[in-house]
Amino acid sequence: MFTNSQAHSDTAGDVLQRADHLLQNADFAAALDCLSQEQVQRPSPELEQKILDIRLAAYAQVDWGNKPEQWPPSHDDRFAANKGLAEIERSELDCESLAAGVIGAGGLIVRGLLNEQQVDDLKTGIDNTLLARRRLSQGEGEAGDERWYSRSERIAGGPAQFGSLGAQQYSDHGSVWAADSPKMAFELTALYARLGLQHLLANYFGEPAMLSVKKWVLRKVKPNPEQQAGWHQDGRFLGAGIRTVNMWIALSECGGDAAAPGMDIVADRNKVIHQTGTHGAPFDWTVGPGLVDQITRESPALNPQFQPGDALFFDQYNLHRTGFYPHHRHYRYAVESWFFAASCAPQKQMPLLF
Ligand SMILES: O=C(O)CCC(=O)C(=O)O
Numbered sequence: 402m403f404t405n406s407q408a409h410s411d412t413a414g415d416v417l418q419r420a421d422h423l424l425q426n427a428d429f430a431a432a433l434d435c436l437s438q439e440q441v442q443r444p445s446p447e448l449e450q451k452i453l454d455i456r457l458a459a460y461a462q463v464d465w466g467n468k469p470e471q472w473p474p475s476h477d478d479r480f481a482a483n484k485g486l487a488e489i490e491r492s493e494l495d496c497e498s499l500a501a502g503v504i505g506a507g508g509l510i511v512r513g514l515l516n517e518q519q520v521d522d523l524k525t526g527i528d529n530t531l532l533a534r535r536r537l538s539q540g541e542g543e544a545g546d547e548r549w550y551s552r553s554e555r556i557a558g559g560p561a562q563f564g565s566l567g568a569q570q571y572s573d574h575g576s577v578w579a580a581d582s583p584k585m586a587f588e589l590t591a592l593y594a595r596l597g598l599q600h601l602l603a604n605y606f607g608e609p610a611m612l613s614v615k616k617w618v619l620r621k622v623k624p625n626p627e628q629q630a631g632w633h634q635d636g637r638f639l640g641a642g643i644r645t646v647n648m649w650i651a652l653s654e655c656g657g658d659a660a661a662p663g664m665d666i667v668a669d670r671n672k673v674i675h676q677t678g679t680h681g682a683p684f685d686w687t688v689g690p691g692l693v694d695q696i697t698r699e700s701p702a703l704n705p706q707f708q709p710g711d712a713l714f715f716d717q718y719n720l721h722r723t724g725f726y727p728h729h730r731h732y733r734y735a736v737e738s739w740f741f742a743a744s745c746a747p748q749k750q751m752p753l754l755f
Pocket residue numbers: 620622635647649663664721722723724735737
């Protein structure tokens with residue numbers, strides 16, 4: 402109660418001063434908490450940007466120590482009798498089910514992780530972000546667009562904001578880094594806090610979990626009956642020695658019989674990185690169809706059906722691709738969040754605190 406009344410009587414200046422003090426003591430988590438509460442009470446674009454900038458700067462300012470020896474976490478292999486991906490309800494998600502699903506079964510579907518309102522808000526946010534990016538790239542930005550889309554000065558080394566191809570490369574669909582949208586980054590980190598993800602993933606990794614600039618992606622995928630996406634393992638790009646788990650959240654009904662593209666995925670328990678660029682592969686980063694045929698003789702390729710708000714957790718060894726099929730008519734929205742154990746987070750993905 403004291404904190405509430407204090408928060409109400411504090412001016413924005415008081416809060417910023419308190420946060421600066423916490424930042425000087427490198428207490429980034431407390432500073433972010435304090436500023437995030439202020440952003441909920443008195444939203445401002447400047448504060449939203451500041452919060453994102455702190456997240457981006459903090460990783461490099463903390464000594465995250467050595468990798469815990471005890472990893473991956475042990476699990477009870479509760480899904481051993483299942484064929485295919487493990488599947489649970491939201492209420493069953495904890496460190497043990499996550500480990501048994503991702504490590505033991507090759508992937509875990511969590512039904513109903515988000516509710517309808519959360520799904521709708523994220524879809525609207527993805528649309529706003531994509532439209533703001535397109536308008537800004539064409540020099541037609543409207544008031545408020547930069548809240549939805551602007552690249553932090555702290556994000557160095559990524560592709561130029563509007564690319565060398567000019568405006569026409571941006572449309573109302575595609576993918577966009579969540580960290581390029583101060584508003585979406587704020588909403589998503591608030592949502593992850595409500596879901597208890599920091600705690601869940603700190604248990605899973607045995608140390609704090611990070612997000613990253615490059616592997617935290619908002620997606621609006623166009624149905625494309627003609628297209629075949631590339632089979633890949635994200636471990637092929639992420640580098641050796643990492644500890645990671647992806648939370649992919651479907652925001653549209655997709656996959657299976659649904660009218661929007663889901664994910665083709667192999668629930669393979671073997672933790673190996675397959676050869677790429679061979680067996681008829683169209684690209685050097687994809688696993689060729691000939692090799693996929695061999696792998697899927699043992700573990701068939703699945704195309705699970707998702708309802709909006711269902712999540713899929715998997716690691717860097719999982720073989721998957723966007724699943725395009727001729728019956729698709731609708732766009733598919735999703736958020737992809739690769740989380741990394743802090744002590745060995747890949748620098749080139751630009752880790753960020755959440
Ligand atoms: O959303 C998609 O279709 C692809 C996602 C993906 O490859 C990933 O999350 O690693």
